[in-house]
Every structure is written in C-alpha cells, then in structure tokens.
Amino acid sequence: MKIVSVCAIPVDLPLPHPMEWATGRMTSQAHVLVRVMTDEGVEGIAEAIPRENIYGETQVGMVHVINDLLAPLVAGLDPFDVEKVHEAMAFIKGNLAAKGGIDVALWDIMGKACGLPCHKLLGGYRDSIEPSRILWLTSDEVMVDQARELNAKGYRAFKVKGGLDPDADIRRVHALRRAVTSDTRLYIDGNQSYTYFGAKKVHDALRGELDYFEEPIAATNEKDRVRLAHAIDIPIAGDESNFTLHDIAHQIDIDALSIMMIKIPRSGFTYGRKIAALCEAYHRPMMIGSQSESSLGMATLVHIGCALKTISYPCEFMDFDDPAAPSLVNERIRMENGRVYPPEGPGLGVTLNEDAVERYTVRG
Known part of the structure; x- marks a missing residue:
C-alpha cells in the first residue's frame, strides 16, 4: 500500500457560543481537513488545528505546508511506515499541527486496512x-x-x-x-x-x-x-x-x-x-x-x-x-x-459528511 495523495482543505465551522480564555477568543473553528489517499483506495482523514497564537501555524499557512511541502515528501511511502513518514516530514522544520494531522490520517488508514479501531x-x-x-x-x-x-x-x-x-x-x-x-x-x-x-x-x-x-x-x-x-x-x-x-x-x-x-x-x-x-x-x-x-x-x-x-x-x-x-x-x-x-468501526470510526465538507470549506 502506498500514499498517492495528501490534501488539506480549509474549513470554518461556526461555534454555537463564543469561546474566550485569558489569551484569546474564538467564534468559529478555522481548521483544516486532511485527506490522505492510498493506491488501494483506502482514505484516511483527520482534523488539523492551526493556532497562530500558540504554535505559529495559520490556516492558510497550514494548507500550503501540507499540500505543497509535506505531500511531496510522503508520496509513495507506505502509510504503515509511520516512522519513515515522520523522518521524511522532518525535512520541514516545525509545523507540529500540520504533521500531526497527516499522522492521524495514516492511523485511520491503518485501522481501516486492518479492520480495527484506532484505540485497539x-x-x-x-x-x-x-x-x-x-x-x-x-x-x-x-x-x-x-x-x-x-x-x-x-x-x-x-x-x-x-x-x-x-x-x-x-x-x-x-x-x-x-x-x-x-x-x-x-x-x-x-x-x-x-x-x-x-x-x-x-x-x-x-x-x-x-x-x-x-x-x-x-x-x-x-x-x-x-x-x-x-x-x-x-x-x-x-x-x-x-x-x-x-x-x-x-x-x-x-x-x-x-x-x-x-x-x-x-x-x-x-x-x-x-x-x-x-x-x-x-x-x-x-x-x-x-x-x-x-x-x-x-x-x-x-x-x-x-x-x-x-x-x-x-x-x-x-x-x-x-x-x-x-x-x-x-x-x-x-x-x-x-x-x-470511541466510535464503532475501523480506524477513527467516523465518515465524512461530504455535504458538510462542501458547506464549510473556505473558498478563495
């Protein structure tokens, strides 16, 4: 099994109530959906979360890093070889949350391929x-x-x-x-x-x-x-x-x-x-x-x-x-x-609502 594509999609989910803490405030979840596809048709998904005031990663920057910098580095690797994947991603310094999103998507793939939930x-x-x-x-x-x-x-x-x-x-x-x-x-x-x-x-x-x-x-x-x-x-x-x-x-x-x-x-x-x-x-x-x-x-x-x-x-x-x-x-x-x-089913045990993805995707 090989990784054939890694795609980062910016999304913005409005919160029912604002969230405020000592150093910030949020009214929506400006996050990134990560989709990793393999040559066997098994897809892994994850939610990558930029926090510019904590990690220095922005939504726009994270999409660029995943799509343009990290994706070429991991293409062709086996999703089960997570240490090799991390070694490849280490060429790009920092960007912990971008790399974390790809990592979770790989474990989702492994779970689906093995028919086991991630917690197992x-x-x-x-x-x-x-x-x-x-x-x-x-x-x-x-x-x-x-x-x-x-x-x-x-x-x-x-x-x-x-x-x-x-x-x-x-x-x-x-x-x-x-x-x-x-x-x-x-x-x-x-x-x-x-x-x-x-x-x-x-x-x-x-x-x-x-x-x-x-x-x-x-x-x-x-x-x-x-x-x-x-x-x-x-x-x-x-x-x-x-x-x-x-x-x-x-x-x-x-x-x-x-x-x-x-x-x-x-x-x-x-x-x-x-x-x-x-x-x-x-x-x-x-x-x-x-x-x-x-x-x-x-x-x-x-x-x-x-x-x-x-x-x-x-x-x-x-x-x-x-x-x-x-x-x-x-x-x-x-x-x-x-x-x-935990959700039942292999991998993360959740499936994308494609209508919701379309609705909350940030365009332009």
Whole structure:
C-alpha cells in the first residue's frame, strides 16, 4: 500500500457560543481537513488545528505546508511506515499541527486496512474514558448554570478558564464548588497568565476546593514555575510547555509539572505514544487536552484516551452533545453514565459528511 495523495482543505465551522480564555477568543473553528489517499483506495482523514497564537501555524499557512511541502515528501511511502513518514516530514522544520494531522490520517488508514479501531491498534487499554468539560470565560452566573447543566448530564470534571484576575477566579471557583456535586473535580487553566504571587494566592484561597492547576505561569518563567510547584499541595498540569517529546523531558528534569498533557493535534498518535512511554518511565500521570476540536477531532481524542495506560485524569471535550454544533462527520460521540466511548468501526470510526465538507470549506 502506498500514499498517492495528501490534501488539506480549509474549513470554518461556526461555534454555537463564543469561546474566550485569558489569551484569546474564538467564534468559529478555522481548521483544516486532511485527506490522505492510498493506491488501494483506502482514505484516511483527520482534523488539523492551526493556532497562530500558540504554535505559529495559520490556516492558510497550514494548507500550503501540507499540500505543497509535506505531500511531496510522503508520496509513495507506505502509510504503515509511520516512522519513515515522520523522518521524511522532518525535512520541514516545525509545523507540529500540520504533521500531526497527516499522522492521524495514516492511523485511520491503518485501522481501516486492518479492520480495527484506532484505540485497539494504539494500545487498547480501556473501552471508555472519563470526560472533562471546559468552562470558558464568561459571567459567574453563566458559568455556574453551565456547570450545573453538565453535572446533570454526568460530567464530573471541569476546567475553569482563568488567569486574568486572581480574585475573580477565587470567587468563581467558590461559586462553582457550591453548585456542583461533591465528587466533581475542578481545575483552573491560567493559560500562563498568573504571576507567581497570583497563582499562590489562588491556590491558598481555594485550598480543598481546587483539584489541580494547569499552566498557571509562563513556560519561559522556569524559576517561578519550579518555585510554585514546590510551594503548593496540588498537582500542576502542563500544556503550552508540553509541545514536544523534548519539552516534556525538560519539564520532568526541572520538576515543574506533576501531570503531563498531550494534545493530539500537535503530536499525532505516533508522538503521543512516545510521550506516554516517557511519562510512564518517570511515573508522571497524563491527561488529554482539547484543542477546540469538532466531532472529527474529538473522535481522535477518544481513541488515544482509551489506548494509553498513562491517562489517569479526565480527558477534555468540546460540546459534542450539542445538536447545534456543526460537524464534518456523520457520527456523533457517545456518552453514557459519565463515560465517553470511541466510535464503532475501523480506524477513527467516523465518515465524512461530504455535504458538510462542501458547506464549510473556505473558498478563495
């Protein structure tokens, strides 16, 4: 089996509600659909996600990189030879999310060719995962109402976006803790926006209410990151400091983080597994982070979350159960009794809705 074509298609999916955090705001998912075709007619698909303010990759740039730079490098290679594919793509520096999209599409091909779902190919450790939902920056009242509604649907973990105002974050988490069930986990994502003293203040004020932190302090401020990790009694999870295998090795070396987060849009499945092996060797638990995926990308998250033994924290999801959320695929993610299950079928287990692809494709 050989790769005969790689095609990147820019899409723009309007969000039912805006998403706002300390360093940005989104009203639509300006993402890239990746389609990889083989000479045997097996096609792999993936959702590649550019974030210019995080990875430096734009939608226009990603389409160019995939179609004009990476596609010629991987043409003619066997999709099962993922290490060879990554070696070929390494000629183009950076562009983690573009390469991650191609990688996931290759695993989709492998699953379809073998008649197995990706989570079985990748490790097959569990059949479902516990989900977490993101509470975006908004008024306290709206955030509390959202948490109550999601709690009633079975969610028992919430990421609370914060980082701009420690006092407001303290007030917000107090309100949320009173509103949700006692078995619900709450954690704040500072998006690197706290000072050391701001993060310490939030921790001390929320002692017993906050279960863990995510990236409270800038990745470049290593001295204060390590200082905070040793000054508080809850784990700190990484994200913006966890881009590559080498980044994670460094964070382990300086002892700045207790929980390692992977985001499949920037690692793909192949490097996601390597990161998991590193974390297992150093006894670091992991979680799967969301990059604001649509249903196609969320299917990817479920598969890797079910596959890896090291995943021991709830995995982040978007509102896949919102019928107003646009989707590029025909299938919806299934949640039962507080657990999320991977789509059935080989590969990613989802099929493209070609009408939706046509509708949301960015032209010109």
